[in-house]
Amino acid sequence: MLDCIVIGAGPGGLVTTKELLEQGISQVMCLEQAENVGGVFANTYDNLVLTSSCTYSMFSDFWIGDGNQQVFWTKNEVVEYWKSYAQHFGVLDKIRFNSKVIAVTPQENEGWKIQLASGETFCSKRVALAVGNNSIPSYPQWKDSLTEVEFSHSKQYRNADNFVGKNVLVVGGGESGSDVALEISRVAKNCWVSLRNSTGWITPRKRGSYAADIATHRGLYGLPKEYGHTFSQLISQVELSKKDPVHETIVQLNDKVKSKNGIWGTYGTKTLSLPKAIVHHGCKVVGEILRVENGGKTLIAAEGETLANVDAVVFCTGYKNYVSFLPYEINEIDPSSCYNHMFHSKYRDKIGLIGWARPGFGSQFPIMEMQARFFALICTGERTLPAYEEMEQIKSMDRAKYLQQFEHNATRIRSLVDYHIYMDDLANLIGCKPPLWKYFFLYPRLWLRMVYGATQGTQFRLRGPGKKEALAQELIAKLPVSSFNHVVKAGLKGRVIYGFKSVIKGLINPVNFAKKLARNLLSADSLSNSI
Numbered sequence: 001m002l003d004c005i006v007i008g009a010g011p012g013g014l015v016t017t018k019e020l021l022e023q024g025i026s027q028v029m030c031l032e033q034a035e036n037v038g039g040v041f042a043n044t045y046d047n048l049v050l051t052s053s054c055t056y057s058m059f060s061d062f063w064i065g066d067g068n069q070q071v072f073w074t075k076n077e078v079v080e081y082w083k084s085y086a087q088h089f090g091v092l093d094k095i096r097f098n099s100k101v102i103a104v105t106p107q108e109n110e111g112w113k114i115q116l117a118s119g120e121t122f123c124s125k126r127v128a129l130a131v132g133n134n135s136i137p138s139y140p141q142w143k144d145s146l147t148e149v150e151f152s153h154s155k156q157y158r159n160a161d162n163f164v165g166k167n168v169l170v171v172g173g174g175e176s177g178s179d180v181a182l183e184i185s186r187v188a189k190n191c192w193v194s195l196r197n198s199t200g201w202i203t204p205r206k207r208g209s210y211a212a213d214i215a216t217h218r219g220l221y222g223l224p225k226e227y228g229h230t231f232s233q234l235i236s237q238v239e240l241s242k243k244d245p246v247h248e249t250i251v252q253l254n255d256k257v258k259s260k261n262g263i264w265g266t267y268g269t270k271t272l273s274l275p276k277a278i279v280h281h282g283c284k285v286v287g288e289i290l291r292v293e294n295g296g297k298t299l300i301a302a303e304g305e306t307l308a309n310v311d312a313v314v315f316c317t318g319y320k321n322y323v324s325f326l327p328y329e330i331n332e333i334d335p336s337s338c339y340n341h342m343f344h345s346k347y348r349d350k351i352g353l354i355g356w357a358r359p360g361f362g363s364q365f366p367i368m369e370m371q372a373r374f375f376a377l378i379c380t381g382e383r384t385l386p387a388y389e390e391m392e393q394i395k396s397m398d399r400a401k402y403l404q405q406f407e408h409n410a411t412r413i414r415s416l417v418d419y420h421i422y423m424d425d426l427a428n429l430i431g432c433k434p435p436l437w438k439y440f441f442l443y444p445r446l447w448l449r450m451v452y453g454a455t456q457g458t459q460f461r462l463r464g465p466g467k468k469e470a471l472a473q474e475l476i477a478k479l480p481v482s483s484f485n486h487v488v489k490a491g492l493k494g495r496v497i498y499g500f501k502s503v504i505k506g507l508i509n510p511v512n513f514a515k516k517l518a519r520n521l522l523s524a525d526s527l528s529n530s531i
C-alpha cells in the first residue's frame with residue numbers, strides 16, 4: 001500500500017508531491033489524467049497572462065530568475081517554471097500521466113482504493129485531492145433557454161476568432177470575463193458584458209514599473225477589514241485625479257462593489273482588460289439578464305436594456321465545486337465546511353484538499369504550498385488534527401469570519417479566504433510563522449521586505465519544519481519592497497488612525513496598550529484582532 005496518492009499534476013499536485021518527498025514520504029504517486037504537467041494553464045486561452053506577479057506566483061524555495069520580480073508570466077512561461085521545479089525536486093519520476101481517476105473508495109480496514117479509467121487500481125493510506133476548483137463550469141439557469149444562439153463557457157474559450165463581426169454577450173466580470181471581453185470587443189460588431197453585482201475590485205497588474213500585487217503585504221492587509229471601505233474611497237480618489245478615461249472607468253466599476261468592507265469584502269480582478277474594452281473598443285456594460293426571448297436572440301437585462309440580434313453568449317460565470325469520483329457524502333465538496341478548507345470531518349486526515357482556498361487578493365500558489373506543507377506534516381505524524389468537536393468549532397468560526405468579511409461573495413465562492421489570515425493560520429499550524437519582532441531588531445532590511453514586500457511563501461521558510469533559512473534569507477533579499485505609492489500611503493493613513501484609536505483605548509488599560517503597540521508595530525499583525 002502506498003503512503004499517499006496525489007490526484008492531479010497542476011501546481012497543487014506538484015507542490016504536494018514535492019513536499020511529501022521532502023518530508024521523507026517516498027511511497028507516493030501522483031496521478032494525472034493529462035499527458036503533461038500544468039493543470040489549468042496547459043489548457044486555457046491562448047493569450048493568458050497571469051494576474052499574480054512572478055514574485056507572488058513562485059514557490060518559496062525555487063527562484064524565478066533574477067530580473068523577473070516585476071514580471072507577469074504567460075501561461076507557457078509558468079508551465080515551464082513548474083516543469084523545472086518538478087524536475088529539480090524529483091517530482092516528475094513520481095507522476096503517472098494519462099491516468100484518469102474514476103473512483104476513490106474508502107476501505108474498511110485502512111486507506112483508499114483508487115480506480116483508474118484504464119481499470120487499474122491502487123491502494124493508498126491517504127489521498128491528496130489536487131484536481132483544481134476551476135474545472136466544472138457554473139452557469140445561470142437561463143442558459144437552458146438559449147436555443148437559437150451559440151453559447152460557451154470561458155473554460156472552452158481559446159481566442160476571439162469565432163466572434164468576428166458578431167453580436168456577443170459576455171456574462172460575468174471576473175478575470176475571465178474581463179480578458180474575454182477585451183479580446184472579443186476588439187473584433188465583434190457589438191460586445192456587451194452583463195454584471196449581476198460587480199466585477200469584484202479592479203486593480204491594475206502594474207503601477208508604473210512595479211507589479212501592483214507587491215503592495216499586497218502585511219503593512220497594508222494587516223489593517224482592520226472595516227478600514228477597507230475608507231481605503232477603497234482613498235484609492236478611488238487617486239484614480240479619478242489621473243483624469244484618464246480608463247482610470248475613471250475603473251472607479252465606476254468599483255463603485256458597483258457594495259460590500260461594507262469595500263476592496264477587502266470582495267474578490268480581486270487584477271487586470272484592466274474590462275475598463276480598456278469599454279474605453280477603447282466600445283464594450284457596453286449591462287445589468288443581469290432577466291429575460292430570454294426568441295431562443296436568446298433577444299435578451300432583456302435588469303435595467304431594461306434590450307440586447308437585440310444576439311449571435312453568441314460566453315459565460316464567464318466561474319466554477320462550481322464537484323468531484324465526481326469521491327464518495328457521495330463529499331462529492332459536492334464545500335471547502336468552507338472543511339477544517340482550514342482542507343479536511344472533511346468524516347474522513348479527517350485521510351484526504352486532504354489542496355488548492356481549494358482562493359484568496360480575495362494575493363495568489364493561490366503560495367496557499368497551495370502552505371497546504372502541501374501542512375498535509376505532509378500530517379502524513380509524517382508531526383502534526384495531528386484536533387478532535388472532532390474542536391475541528392467543528394474552528395470550522396464554524398472560520399466560516400462565520402469569512403461570511404462577515406466577504407458577505408454574499410463567500411456564499412457564491414465557497415473557497416474564498418483572506419490571504420493574510422489564511423496563510424498565517426496555516427503557518428501557525430505548521431510552526432513556521434516568522435517572528436517579525438526578532439527580524440525588526442536583528443535584520444531590519446529583511447523585516448522591511450517581509451512587512452512591506454509581497455507576503456509570498458519564502459518568508460515562511462525562515463523557521464519551523466521545512467525551514468531553509470539561508471536560502472530564504474538570500475531570496476527575500478532579492479524580493480522587492482513595494483513602491484511608496486498612493487495605495488501604500490492610504491494604508492499608512494489607516495495605521496495612523498487605528499494606532500491613535502489604540503492609544504486612546506490603551507490609556508484606559510496601559511499594560512495591554514504597551515503589549516499591543518509592540519505587537520502591532522513590529523509584527524504588523526491584524527490590528528483588528530487586538531483593538
Ligand SMILES: Cc1cc2nc3c(=O)[nH]c(=O)nc-3n(C[C@H](O)[C@H](O)[C@H](O)COP(=O)(O)OP(=O)(O)OC[C@H]3O[C@@H](n4cnc5c(N)ncnc54)[C@H](O)[C@@H]3O)c2cc1C
Nearest residue numbers: 008010011012033039040050051052101131132355363364
Ligand atoms: C484561467 C485561469 C488563470 C488563473 N491565473 C491565476 C494567477 O495568475 N494567479 C493565481 O494565483 N491563480 C490563478 N488562477 C487560479 C488557480 O491558481 C488555478 O486555477 C490553478 O490552476 C489551480 O491549480 P490546481 O493544481 O489546484 O488545479 P489545476 O490547475 O486545475 O490542476 C488540476 C489537475 O488535476 C488533473 N485532474 C483532474 N481530474 C483528474 C482525475 N480524475 N484524474 C487524474 N487527474 C485529474 C487535471 O488534469 C489537472 O492537471 C487561475 C485560474 C484560471 C482558471
Ligand SMILES: NC(=O)c1ccc[n+]([C@@H]2O[C@H](COP(=O)([O-])OP(=O)(O)OC[C@H]3O[C@@H](n4cnc5c(N)ncnc54)[C@H](OP(=O)(O)O)[C@@H]3O)[C@@H](O)[C@H]2O)c1
Nearest residue numbers: 049050051140172173174175176177196197198316317318
Ligand atoms: N489572467 C488570469 O490570471 C486569470 C484569468 C481568468 C481567471 N483567473 C482566475 O480564475 C479563477 C476564476 O475566475 P473567473 O473569472 O472564471 O470566475 P469568478 O472570478 O468566479 O467570476 C465569475 C463572474 O461571474 C459572475 N457570475 C457568477 N454567477 C453568475 C450568474 N449566475 N449570473 C450572472 N453572473 C454570474 C460573478 O459575479 P457576482 O459577483 O455577481 O457573483 C463574477 O463576476 C479566479 O481565481 C481568477 O483569479 C485568472
